[in-house]
Amino acid sequence: MATTKKTTFSSTLGVIMAAVGSAVGLGNIWRFPYICGKYGGGAFLIVYLCFVFFLGATLMISEFVIGRRSQHTPVKAFQSLHSKKAWGFIGLLGLITSFFILSQYLVLSGWTTDYIWESVVGNLSALGTDAGAISNHFAQFSTDGLRPVIALVVFSAICLIVIMCGVQKGIENVSKVLMPLLVLLVLVLCVRSLTLPGAGKGLEYLFSPDFSKLTGEGVLAALGQALFSLSVGMGVMIVYGSYMPLNDNVFKTAMWITACDTLIAILAGVAIFPAVFSCGLDPAGGPGLVFCVLPNVFNSMGGAGVVFSTMFFLLLAVAAMTSAISLLEALTASLLEHAKVSRHLSAILFFLLTSAFGILFSLSIGPLSHITIGSAHLTLFDFVDKLNSIYLPPICSLFTIIFFGWVMPEADVQDELSNHGAVKIGYYGVFRFLARYLAPLALLIVLIAGIMG
Ligand code: TRP
Numbered sequence: 001m002a003t004t005k006k007t008t009f010s011s012t013l014g015v016i017m018a019a020v021g022s023a024v025g026l027g028n029i030w031r032f033p034y035i036c037g038k039y040g041g042g043a044f045l046i047v048y049l050c051f052v053f054f055l056g057a058t059l060m061i062s063e064f065v066i067g068r069r070s071q072h073t074p075v076k077a078f079q080s081l082h083s084k085k086a087w088g089f090i091g092l093l094g095l096i097t098s099f100f101i102l103s104q105y106l107v108l109s110g111w112t113t114d115y116i117w118e119s120v121v122g123n124l125s126a127l128g129t130d131a132g133a134i135s136n137h138f139a140q141f142s143t144d145g146l147r148p149v150i151a152l153v154v155f156s157a158i159c160l161i162v163i164m165c166g167v168q169k170g171i172e173n174v175s176k177v178l179m180p181l182l183v184l185l186v187l188v189l190c191v192r193s194l195t196l197p198g199a200g201k202g203l204e205y206l207f208s209p210d211f212s213k214l215t216g217e218g219v220l221a222a223l224g225q226a227l228f229s230l231s232v233g234m235g236v237m238i239v240y241g242s243y244m245p246l247n248d249n250v251f252k253t254a255m256w257i258t259a260c261d262t263l264i265a266i267l268a269g270v271a272i273f274p275a276v277f278s279c280g281l282d283p284a285g286g287p288g289l290v291f292c293v294l295p296n297v298f299n300s301m302g303g304a305g306v307v308f309s310t311m312f313f314l315l316l317a318v319a320a321m322t323s324a325i326s327l328l329e330a331l332t333a334s335l336l337e338h339a340k341v342s343r344h345l346s347a348i349l350f351f352l353l354t355s356a357f358g359i360l361f362s363l364s365i366g367p368l369s370h371i372t373i374g375s376a377h378l379t380l381f382d383f384v385d386k387l388n389s390i391y392l393p394p395i396c397s398l399f400t401i402i403f404f405g406w407v408m409p410e411a412d413v414q415d416e417l418s419n420h421g422a423v424k425i426g427y428y429g430v431f432r433f434l435a436r437y438l439a440p441l442a443l444l445i446v447l448i449a450g451i452m453g
Contacts, residue, residue: 006071006242007166007167007168007243007333008167008168008243008244008245009167009168009172009240009243009244009245010168010172010245011245012245012248012249012253013176014168014172014175014176015240015243015244015245015248015253016253016256016257016260017172017175017176017179018171018172018175018240018243018322018326019231019237019240019253019257019326020175020179020257020260020261020264021175021178021179021322021323021325021326022231022236022237022240022322022323022325022326022327023229023230023231023257023260023261023323024179024182024260024261024264024265024319024322024323025105025229025231025319025320025322025323026105026108026109026112026316026319026320026323027225027228027229027265028229028261028264028265028268028319029265029268029272029290029315029316029319030285030286030287030289030290030316031225031228031285031286032225032229032265032266032268032269033206033265033268033269033272033273033285034283034284034285034286034289035218035221035222035225035285036048036206036269037205037206037269037273037283038213038218038283038285039213039214039215039217039218039221039222040209040210040211040212040213040214040218041204041205041206041207041208041209041210041213042207042208042209042210043209043210043211043213043214044213044214044218044221044222045207045209045266046209047214047218047219047222048222048225048226048262049262051222051223051226051442052226052229052230052258052261052262053255053258054434054438055223055226055227055434055438055439055442056226056227056229056230056232056258057230057254057255057258058401058431058434058435058438058439059227059230059232059233059397059400059401059439060230060232060237060254060257060258061250061251061254061417061431061435062400062401062404062405062435063232063235063236063237063238063241063400064237064238064240064241064244064250064253064254065241065250065404065413065416065417066078066081066238066241066400066403066404066408067237067238067239067240067241067242067243067244068241068242068244068246068250068416069081069412069416070242071242072242072337073091073235073238073239073242073330073333073334073336073337073338074090074091074092074094074095074235074238074239074330074334075088075091075092075095075334075338076088076091076337076338077091077238077242078090078091078403079091081403081408081412082403082407082408087403087407090396090399090400090403091235091238091334093392093395093396093399094233094234094235094236094238094330094396094400095234095235095330095331095334096392097233097234097235097388097392097393097396098234098235098236098327098330098331099331099350099353099354099357100357100384100387100388100392101234101327101388101392101393102324102327102328102331102354102358103354103357103358103361103384104358104361104381104384104385104388105320105323105324105327106152106155106156106324106354106355106358107148107152107358107361107362107365107381108287108320109152109155109156109317109320109321109324110148110149110151110152110153110154110155110156110358110362111141111142111148111151111287111291112290112313112316112317112320113151113152113154113155113317114141114147114148114150114151115291115313115316116310116313116314116317117151119298119306119309119310119313120306120310122306123137124137124295124298124299124306124309125298125299125305125306125309127295127299128299129296129299129300131292131296134291134292134295134296134299135292138287138291138292142287142291142365142366143365143366143367143369144366145363145366145367148362148365148366149359149362149363152355152358152359152362153355153359155317155320155321155324156324156351156354156355156358157351158321159321159324159325159328159351160328160347160348160351162174162325163325163328163329163332163343163347163351164343164344164347164348166343167243167329170325171325171326171329174322174325175322175325178318178321178322179322181318182264182315182318182319183264183267185311185312185314185315185318186264186267186268186271186315187267188311189271189272189308189311189312189315190267190270190271192271192275192301192308193270193271193272193273193274193275193278194270194274196274196275196278197278198274198277198278199274199275199277199278200274201274201277201278202272202273202274202275202276202277202278203270203273203274205273205277205283206269206270206273220445220446220449223442223445223446224389224394224446224450227393227394227397227443227446228389228393229261229262229265230257230258230261231323231326232393232397232400233392233393233394233395233396233397233400234327234330234392234393234396235330235334235396236326236327236329236330238330239326239329239330239333239334240326246419247419247422248419249419249423250416250417251417251425251426251431271312272289272294275294275297276289276293276294276297278297279296279297279300281293281296281297290316294309294312295309298312328347328350328351328354331346331350331354332346332347332350333346335349335350360380361380361381361384362381364379364380364381365379365381368380389450390447390450390451391447391450391451394443394446394447394450395447397443398440398443398444398447401435401439401440401443402440404435405432405435405436405437405439405440406436410432414428
């Protein structure tokens, strides 16, 4: 039970489940395996592991410390840790990022929700192994004005219900059920994929180290993915940090979360690529992989294909849902702290707002595709995608780590990391060095490289 009157997760396990739920998302399943294979398999993996454990985890720890030390949501968190209230702008930037990421995430999550349904009723299996028909089906669906919107609202409403149930009863309990389910689904799919004829080629693509493919672009992709995958840079982990039990070892917990997130990303690759290669198809990433390549794989499995395709889209929806829940919670809890509203009202407000933006982004792929922004004529969806991948998260992470490494009093950091001296913090010197120098430098590089395209 919570020892203070503030909301907390009930245990370390609860924190880990909820934070892993936030970190494990569509990025683990449709982005990581693809870039891993593309940029040299095992070679990429080594670089990725270094980035995610040294830099990604450092950022996560900094957000947890800021959250738990202050016991506030992002804006007040930064304000309360320094005498200058202006630092609150970092928290505000994080919340704006959360808002746009959630709005866009809802569109993609809606697609996976619709595909669970289409898989169950047999619409997907009816397409057979005709690659053209499968791609057409997806193109028609995603540009349809109504169906993606309905799916989006259904998905979003489920997240709303969880948030309305509260932190322990909603987020924590749901994560404790959904995360084991996610692991079970990915393991079953791994077994199926590995026992298909010719599966070895997929494993080779994914793991055999090819240093010649590990270009500068690959190193940058590893860095970007390491940060994106841990859900840092948008205040979510600050909010979850503020819910952490006070005797929880922040350092250890962050390492567990990082390890679980990485393991699930690797397992997703094992579940996907051996099957893709076994069918003689080309590997791909993103929506193309999930909605155009994989249905072909499932349909070539015969009768059981329907079961595996349903399991796969369920896996995606579960991964997306716990991420979306964490984003909605960050927004809901923040308003709750700043205005006299109830949790229900705050959650409903952000459900409505993010869904409305999500619907707009969804429509911009179909009926509203004529509305474009800038000289590059980006649709609203592509514009927000750019904002969410290139600009907002790295900028926000950069400010956060600068605040943590250079602005916040070091004594506070040490006191919080050691639980007021109760636990020994090993490798503190290394951690401090990472937080002050390497992490800001890495973020700056990601940001500049992203802007220069
Ligand atoms: N980590 C998520 C993924 O791998 C994506 C993501 C980025 C996210 N930032 C987030 C999810 C913030 C929740 C909260 O797909």
